[in-house]
Amino acid sequence: VFFEEYKKNPIDVAGVGEGDYAGGVGLRSRDVVVDLAAVFNVMATQLEQSLTKEQILYLYLNQIYLGNRAYGIGAAARNYFHKKIEELNLAETSLIAGLPSAPSDFSPLANPEGARSRQKQVLLRMVEEGYIKESEMQEALAARLTVFTTGTDKRFNSRMVPYFVE
Numbered sequence: 155v156f157f158e159e160y161k162k163n164p165i166d167v168a169g170v171g172e173g174d175y176a177g178g179v180g181l182r183s184r185d186v187v188v189d190l191a192a193v194f195n196v197m198a199t200q201l202e203q204s205l206t207k208e209q210i211l212y213l214y215l216n217q218i219y220l221g222n223r224a225y226g227i228g229a230a231a232r233n234y235f236h237k238k239i240e241e242l243n244l245a246e247t248s249l250i251a252g253l254p255s256a257p258s259d260f261s262p263l264a265n266p267e268g269a270r271s272r273q274k275q276v277l278l279r280m281v282e283e284g285y286i287k288e289s290e291m292q293e294a295l296a297a298r299l300t301v302f303t304t305g306t307d308k309r310f311n312s313r314m315v316p317y318f319v320e
Contacts, residue, residue, distance in 0.1 A: 220250065221257035221264075223304040233304040234262065244290060245297035248276045262301045270295075 201210065216226040224230040230250045231239045237246070252260050252272035262269035277291040286294075 218254055219257055220253040221261045234301050235299075236302055243294070243297065244277075244286065245273070245294040245299055248280070248294055249273045249299065252276045262299070263303055 205213075216228070219225055220227070220230040222230070222233045224233040227250060228239055230253065231237050231242055231246070234250065235242065235246050242250070249262060249269060249272075252269065252275065255272075259265060260269045260272040274295060277286070277294055280286045281288055281291050
């Protein structure tokens with residue numbers, strides 16, 4: 155029944171009437187949240203039907219927030235390490251790989267111990283899955299990382315975007 159109604163009028167199924175929409179979606183009750191969740195599930199299914207899993211992952215990795223003003227893996231590499239993705243070593247890559255679940259909690263700037271702990275979890279999983287050897291994990295954990303805060307290294311920022319003022 156839901157899908158039949160959704161095809162007719164997805165906005166109405168989501169619980170949004172004419173009086174509720176004024177530049178944004180107004181939520182009236184707990185029932186609306188359930189309906190919105192169902193709409194998002196339908197949208198996710200449509201997304202999976204129109205894009206490959208690799209395309210979805212590519213879009214996700216290029217838009218996810220990773221802290222330090224970085225949206226996407228490339229921006230995180232630039233902002234945290236002043237490098238391109240291709241230039242990152244295993245230690246740097248595993249640190250960034252640990253950020254998506256909680257960028258604030260695992261920030262190497264705000265919580266270096268938490269970031270290192272999460273990095274170790276990522277590396278352990280890589281060993282378990284056979285992507286790296288234990289010796290490579292130990293080498294990555296022993297590596298000294300230089301992490302930059304976006305906005306404080308004026309020479310780097312002005313070289314990259316000289317006309318931008320914050």
